[in-house]
Amino acid sequence: MRFAGITDNDIVDGIDGISVSFWTQGCPFHCPGCHNPETWDFNGGKELPDYYLDSLIEKLTANGIQRNLSILGGEPLCPENEGLIYSICRVVKQELPNTKIILWTGYTMEQLKNRSKTNDPFIGSLLRNYLDVIIDGPYKKDLRDLRLKLRGSSNQRIWKHVKYKLPVLHKNDYHWINIKEENI
Numbered sequence: 001m002r003f004a005g006i007t008d009n010d011i012v013d014g015i016d017g018i019s020v021s022f023w024t025q026g027c028p029f030h031c032p033g034c035h036n037p038e039t040w041d042f043n044g045g046k047e048l049p050d051y052y053l054d055s056l057i058e059k060l061t062a063n064g065i066q067r068n069l070s071i072l073g074g075e076p077l078c079p080e081n082e083g084l085i086y087s088i089c090r091v092v093k094q095e096l097p098n099t100k101i102i103l104w105t106g107y108t109m110e111q112l113k114n115r116s117k118t119n120d121p122f123i124g125s126l127l128r129n130y131l132d133v134i135i136d137g138p139y140k141k142d143l144r145d146l147r148l149k150l151r152g153s154s155n156q157r158i159w160k161h162v163k164y165k166l167p168v169l170h171k172n173d174y175h176w177i178n179i180k181e182e183n184i
């Protein structure tokens with residue numbers, strides 16, 4: 001498996017303090033104006049070392065400080081990367097259940113939910129069990145807005161995984177609500 005990089009102490013790409021940021025390699029979207037075109041090539045980046053999960057857990061708790069995990073790209077949830085992201089999120093939540101996981105994807109929430117209803121083995125579990133915040137949708141340079149928090153363009157939305165029961169819930173719907181940035 002390949003990845004683009006890891007930022008040990010990231011105070012920009014995340015919420016609530018410090019994050020470890022994991023950058024995936026490979027993206028099928030090729031959004032015009034993308035800030036990270038070097039992450040598009042699925043053969044680019046570098047090979048993940050065998051010990052990457054242990055190393056990630058160490059980074060999340062280094063010096064006794066609890067960090068969150070930010071997952072960016074590249075595209076974390078394309079078919080080439082979703083298995084890796086599933087493995088990472090599962091282990092992180094098992095070892096460090098209080099870690100918040102924030103993920104940026106070029107897919108919309110609607111597309112992810114549709115994929116979760118098919119034979120996709122990973123997306124449904126990620127939505128149900130592991131991800132806490134999703135920033136969705138492709139970057140659109142015509143909608144670029146530097147005032148936005150966590151997002152590059154105004155079509156992108158912030159979704160929060162809510163832990164309480166919603167009054168009416170379709171069985172294929174998950175507990176995700178679209179929130180305004182001041183409510184993160």
Ligand code: SF4
Nearest residue numbers: 027030031034074106
């Ligand atoms: S989805 Fe993200 S990484 Fe991929 S091209 Fe668009 S902005 Fe770049």
